């Protein structure tokens with residue numbers, strides 16, 4: 169790339185990002201994308217039944233269901249003449265390109281038109297229905313976990329499992345009643361293409377599932393867990409829309425696994441520290457990603473020019489004693505020689521919080537501050553700590569508040585009072601209990617981390 173192209177490229181990037189008065193470029197916020205759940209499984213395993221149960225129990229218009237059936241290719245008259253040879257369970261039976269483009273549009277906040285599919289005429293039938301972009305998209309169908317491009321759109325992958333004899337029995341019953349078939353048609357099609365394709369394409373896709381639901385719609389425990397998870401996601405989406413400065417680290421099942429260990433009351437101190445440290449490191453890295461940067465072109469050992477950026481240097485950490493101190497090592501590991509200040513606030517419940525101790529860098533007003541506290545509960549201590557930083561001259565928009573978990577109540581309190589500050593957390597919990605403890609939470613973080621609990 170010549171330097172002119174490079175400079176045009178840099179200017180193009182720069183023109184789309186907020187540039188501060190000091191020339192620093194602010195890191196862009198990723199768009200808040202919907203949470204996509206894929207539900208696969210063999211025919212008549214109960215996919216549609218499970219999805220309908222989830223949707224009716226959620227009773228929330230922010231959830232939308234998209235069926236892979238709507239993307240079956242319509243059969244031409246020639247193919248229709250030999251429909252008994254046609255394999256409706258092969259990946260090629262679907263217009264996956266169209267499905268991908270519809271899902272991409274929905275993910276990017278655009279409405280799409282989706283046609284219905286008629287299992288009797290084997291054709292897509294118009295005019296279809298308008299699907300609005302929603303916070304949760306459930307994509308259901310036999311082969312939704314088969315294609316890696318479709319899988320990559322998903323945040324959660326479910327496989328509905330059911331015994332194959334039961335599936336065949338249900339299919340015979342359903343297809344003779346609802347899909348205009350007779351028993352012989354169903355049995356022939358099952359032996360010729362449904363069963364072989366299940367074994368070749370559908371069953372192997374089970375390995376990609378994050379959650380397997382044995383016994384389909386009869387498995388109320390699994391369905392309840394999924395509903396709880398979706399409710400938590402909906403609450404999170406609501407808060408992130410309300411407060412654009414709240415950033416929740418993208419949830420992966422690795423992260424959920426770490427949260428499961430850290431939150432589990434049975435986890436030993438050793439494991440708690442190990443997994444809390446992993447989560448803290450992620451929160452710190454994510455928080456650093458929100459700092460502004462300056463551009464810098466460098467030359468690589470191959471003689472090529474690389475349009476790089478330089479980290480923001482005027483940084484400091486401030487830990488809220490004691491649990492915030494658990495985050496200091498991760499910050500030091502990421503930012504060599506970083507200055508770290510401390511604040512101790514005392515007080516419980518809704519009664520006034522008191523500042524007991526503070527030790528902050530003398531030049532803190534000219535720095536970006538990473539405020540460290542693993543748990544944001546009521547927000548009372550956070551408000552006290554942030555007010556102290558502001559009284560020292562720190563610019564509100566230069567504060568990034570790093571947490572592992574945050575209660576919605578704490579987020580409301582902090583974001584309403586300090587709309588320019590950024591909160592970075594790895595999970596938003598459900599609520600606070602009457603003692604202002606985060607629920608489900610992880611208990612007294614400091615005690616568990618430093619081993620001072622009983």
Ligand SMILES: Nc1ncnc2c1ncn2[C@@H]1O[C@H](COP(=O)(O)OP(=O)(O)O)[C@@H](O)[C@H]1O
Nearest residue numbers: 210211212213214215216217338342384385386
């Ligand atoms: N748990 C269940 N108990 C009894 N019948 C069920 C159950 N789950 C599904 N069915 C029935 O089995 C048939 C296939 O279920 P469906 O949800 O359409 O499966 P899929 O979408 O996986 O093909 C339907 O007629 C449905 O009513």
Ligand SMILES: Nc1ccn([C@@H]2O[C@H](COP(=O)(O)O)[C@@H](O)[C@H]2O)c(=O)n1
Nearest residue numbers: 210211212256257286287290309310362
């Ligand atoms: N024209 C068609 C299209 C599909 N099928 C069968 O439907 C099954 C997928 O739907 P499920 O609700 O059972 O998941 C699939 O196994 C196809 O064989 C069909 O028979 N005719």
Ligand SMILES: [Mg+2]
Nearest residue numbers: 212215216217
């Ligand atoms: Mg179905």
